[in-house]
Amino acid sequence: MTSAPGLCRECLARTGEARRCPVCGSPRVLRHPELDVLTIAHMDCDAFYASVEKRDNPDLADKPVIIGGGKRGVVSTACYVARIRGVRSAMPMFQALKLCPDAVVIKPRMSVYAEVSKQIRAMMDELTPVVEPLSLDEAFMDLSGTQRLHGHPPAVMLARLVKRMKEELGVTGSIGLSHNKFLAKVASDLDKPRGFSVIGRAETAEFLRDKPVRLIWGIGPAAQESLERAGIRSFTDLLRWDQEALVARFGAMGQRLWHLARGEDHRRVSAHDPIKSISNETTFFEDTASIDVLDGHIWRMAEKVADRAKARGLAGRVVTLKLKRANHRILSRQQALRDPTQMADRIYRTARALFDQLGDQGPYRLLGCGLSHLCPEAEADVSGDLLDPQAAQRARAERATDEIRRRFGSDAIIKGRGMR
Amino acid sequence: MKISIERGALLKAVAQAQSVVERRNTIPILANVLIEAEGDSVQFRATDLDIEVVDKAPAMVERAGATTVAATTLHEIVRKLPDGALVTLTADVAAGRLTVDAGRSNFSLATLPREDFPVMASSEYQSNFAANAAVLRRLFDKSKFAISTEETRYYLNGVYMHVSDGPDGKVLRCVATDGHRLARVDADLPAGAVDMPGVIVPRKTVGELRKLLDDDEMDIAVSVSETKVRFATPDITLTSKVIDGTFPDYTRVIPQANSRRLEVDAAEFAKAVDRVATVSSERSRAVKLQLENDKLVLSVNAPDSGAAEEELAVAYNDERLEIGFNAKYLLEIASQVDRENAVFLFNSSGDPTLMREGNDQSAVYVVMPMRV
Numbered sequence: 001m002t003s004a005p006g007l008c009r010e011c012l013a014r015t016g017e018a019r020r021c022p023v024c025g026s027p028r029v030l031r032h033p034e035l036d037v038l039t040i041a042h043m044d045c046d047a048f049y050a051s052v053e054k055r056d057n058p059d060l061a062d063k064p065v066i067i068g069g070g071k072r073g074v075v076s077t078a079c080y081v082a083r084i085r086g087v088r089s090a091m092p093m094f095q096a097l098k099l100c101p102d103a104v105v106i107k108p109r110m111s112v113y114a115e116v117s118k119q120i121r122a123m124m125d126e127l128t129p130v131v132e133p134l135s136l137d138e139a140f141m142d143l144s145g146t147q148r149l150h151g152h153p154p155a156v157m158l159a160r161l162v163k164r165m166k167e168e169l170g171v172t173g174s175i176g177l178s179h180n181k182f183l184a185k186v187a188s189d190l191d192k193p194r195g196f197s198v199i200g201r202a203e204t205a206e207f208l209r210d211k212p213v214r215l216i217w218g219i220g221p222a223a224q225e226s227l228e229r230a231g232i233r234s235f236t237d238l239l240r241w242d243q244e245a246l247v248a249r250f251g252a253m254g255q256r257l258w259h260l261a262r263g264e265d266h267r268r269v270s271a272h273d274p275i276k277s278i279s280n281e282t283t284f285f286e287d288t289a290s291i292d293v294l295d296g297h298i299w300r301m302a303e304k305v306a307d308r309a310k311a312r313g314l315a316g317r318v319v320t321l322k323l324k325r326a327n328h329r330i331l332s333r334q335q336a337l338r339d340p341t342q343m344a345d346r347i348y349r350t351a352r353a354l355f356d357q358l359g360d361q362g363p364y365r366l367l368g369c370g371l372s373h374l375c376p377e378a379e380a381d382v383s384g385d386l387l388d389p390q391a392a393q394r395a396r397a398e399r400a401t402d403e404i405r406r407r408f409g410s411d412a413i414i415k416g417r418g419m420r
Numbered sequence: 421m422k423i424s425i426e427r428g429a430l431l432k433a434v435a436q437a438q439s440v441v442e443r444r445n446t447i448p449i450l451a452n453v454l455i456e457a458e459g460d461s462v463q464f465r466a467t468d469l470d471i472e473v474v475d476k477a478p479a480m481v482e483r484a485g486a487t488t489v490a491a492t493t494l495h496e497i498v499r500k501l502p503d504g505a506l507v508t509l510t511a512d513v514a515a516g517r518l519t520v521d522a523g524r525s526n527f528s529l530a531t532l533p534r535e536d537f538p539v540m541a542s543s544e545y546q547s548n549f550a551a552n553a554a555v556l557r558r559l560f561d562k563s564k565f566a567i568s569t570e571e572t573r574y575y576l577n578g579v580y581m582h583v584s585d586g587p588d589g590k591v592l593r594c595v596a597t598d599g600h601r602l603a604r605v606d607a608d609l610p611a612g613a614v615d616m617p618g619v620i621v622p623r624k625t626v627g628e629l630r631k632l633l634d635d636d637e638m639d640i641a642v643s644v645s646e647t648k649v650r651f652a653t654p655d656i657t658l659t660s661k662v663i664d665g666t667f668p669d670y671t672r673v674i675p676q677a678n679s680r681r682l683e684v685d686a687a688e689f690a691k692a693v694d695r696v697a698t699v700s701s702e703r704s705r706a707v708k709l710q711l712e713n714d715k716l717v718l719s720v721n722a723p724d725s726g727a728a729e730e731e732l733a734v735a736y737n738d739e740r741l742e743i744g745f746n747a748k749y750l751l752e753i754a755s756q757v758d759r760e761n762a763v764f765l766f767n768s769s770g771d772p773t774l775m776r777e778g779n780d781q782s783a784v785y786v787v788m789p790m791r792v
Contacts, residue, residue: 382790382791
């Protein structure tokens with residue numbers, strides 16, 4: 001046995017060849033030849049929303065917990081107890097409850113999760129300035145060049161990060177450590193929960209060989225199907241294709257696939273990936289074609305989008321309306337504005353006009369609003385509308401409403417049309 | 421069908437037709453131009469189902485007949501032929517081809533049957549009158565810049581042509597607005613136009629119409645119904661559907677009581693605005709106007725790119741005023757002024773501003789300020 005560097009994940013001691021940690025006796029020893037040289041990491045919290053709920057309510061500790069909501073809703077997160085029973089994220093709630101009738105279903109408390117996420121983010125920021133969050137509960141980190149700063153290689157700092165998350169925040173996470181983003185993300189999923197997996201350069205080809213291509217982030221069912229039609233199921237299948245042929249058949253994705261097949265991913269971990277759009281959508285409790293009901297939804301979605309834009313100091317110049325028909329066909333319409341906005345009133349009016357021009361009867365099961373082509377809020381709503389002299393008044397009312405909500409809570413004042 | 425026609429005449433006729441044809445077409449026949457030869461002339465007809473243009477040119481017709489070919493291809497061919505060439509068009513119905521011969525060049529183009537070509541239904545026009553080309557040109561040229569492109573406000577995607585009351589009686593009036601600026605241009609009412617229904621002439625039609633209006637001496641035959649409008653010269657007939665919508669009541673948009681008066685040389689003003697706007701951010705293009713005691717200071721302050729300032733001597737003797745505008749909008753309205761000074765009438769920095777040429781009420785512009 002070659003002597004690979006080892007690390008105890010309990011006490012962070014550097015270990016030799018022993019099976020258990022010579023310092024604390026823990027069996028949670030990580031050993032890998034490239035442990036001290038790899039720098040690209042992916043951190044993924046374990047059943048994040050459920051962990052936070054269990055932390056805040058210890059009675060739930062051993063119970064199956066599902067985060068999600070509504071008769072028509074889907075599972076957003078299932079705790080590991082529920083997962084044993086077959087519950088998966090994105091599964092329709094009724095199906096999840098069939099598998100696990102005694103599950104405790106909790107409506108997501110996004111603001112709490114966001115708060116915990118912020119605390120985790122602060123811990124990651126201590127490790128490296130290059131943190132690229134993918135969502136509230138996962139992020140890439142590039143720890144290149146941080147060894148001299150911390151006095152320890154990245155692996156030690158990462159093990160310390162998840163240890164701190166558990167001790168200080170009560171949530172657990174899994175780490176993937178490798179030499180690029182693709183493999184780091186794959187690795188973090190390998191032995192969840194509380195995992196720490198390493199994919200080194202030397203073993204990359206061997207590791208990928210028989211893996212299915214759906215391992216690649218972004219290869220969903222549709223892409224899988226089109227790959228399958230080309231006879232591509234595993235990475236070995238991919239390796240048989242030369243670059244030109246893949247590009248000819250799959251375009252830009254082909255280029256990327258060719259590299260991924262060789263374990264190459266040249267994307268950098270980027271801390272400043274700007275937000276490109278803000279959107280919100282809702283699935284109805286039951287399908288509806290009622291203009292009044294839909295109008296209420298358009299308003300609420302417009303308001304949510306505006307709230308998020310205002311919170312980030314952003315505005316957008318393109319408004320999108322998205323509807324999903326009862327038969328799941330998606331209708332999407334866009335309108336560019338003359339000057340950007342962050343006001344719910346303008347987003348609503350634009351989306352409503354798009355809705356009126358749809359020429360479709362419904363019924364619909366989902367409605368969403370979005371704002372894109374974003375810019376700083378200083379450029380927004382700088383000019384009034386000659387044909388709508390009341391717009392300025394409504395804008396002032398909206399600003400006043402925002403101020404009241406800021407002081408007295410988000411339910412302090414709501415529009416009548418938001419109650420439909 | 422077999423005709424011979426001089427290249428210049430052919431090019432002019434085909435150019436007019438092909439510009440109506442939409443570049444992207446799902447119905448193949450709409451990409452074609454219908455060529456009909458009879459007597460001693462040939463006519464070219466093209467349509468996008470909303471607009472139809474028919475252009476007549478003199479030709480030697482050896483064999484009368486009709487066919488349709490791709491408008492852009494025919495236009496490209498004729499454009500590339502040498503000046504002065506005599507072009508012969510021969511339709512071979514059996515083979516479904518049209519041959520184009522000129523000197524040593526010959527082309528064979530695929531055709532589609534003339535029966536498939538949609539011809540716009542003729543309709544009854546409520547009002548028929550003649551208007552001078554220069555008059556129509558002024559009405560549309562001075563208003564079209566304000567046409568909206570916002571599809572959700574489709575009723576603003578054109579120029580509202582209607583009969584209205586001017587200071588000295590009835591006028592023929594064109595109005596366009598996109599909610600940020602508005603143009604209102606009046607002309608003496610042509611004889612016979614008093615019963616004309618108000619119509620919204622679509623943007624594309626305005627563009628096509630412009631090509632008919634170059635000759636100052638020409639009288640244009642105008643016909644208007646609730647749903648269609650037609651402009652005709654002896655050679656060209658342009659028929660268009662009008663926008664099916666209600667143009668908003670623009671009269672309440674035009675400020676009546678703005679009292680702070682600025683008079684400035686329009687050309688100097690435009691140049692200065694253009695200069696300071698160079699540093700403004702690409703998107704907002706905001707320019708600030710500071711007015712005080714016969715002095716106008718134009719300034720731009722764009723944190724990312726820089727700042728600029730320019731001072732102009734003007735006539736202004738009201739209270740000090742600071743007001744911001746989109747530079748592009750200012751330039752557009754200033755460029756409408758060609759004879760006298762531009763007169764701006766302000767109220768406050770948040771209210772619409774009015775601009776006109778001297779004391780001429782026949783063309784007024786309204787522009788919405790922006791926050792700076």
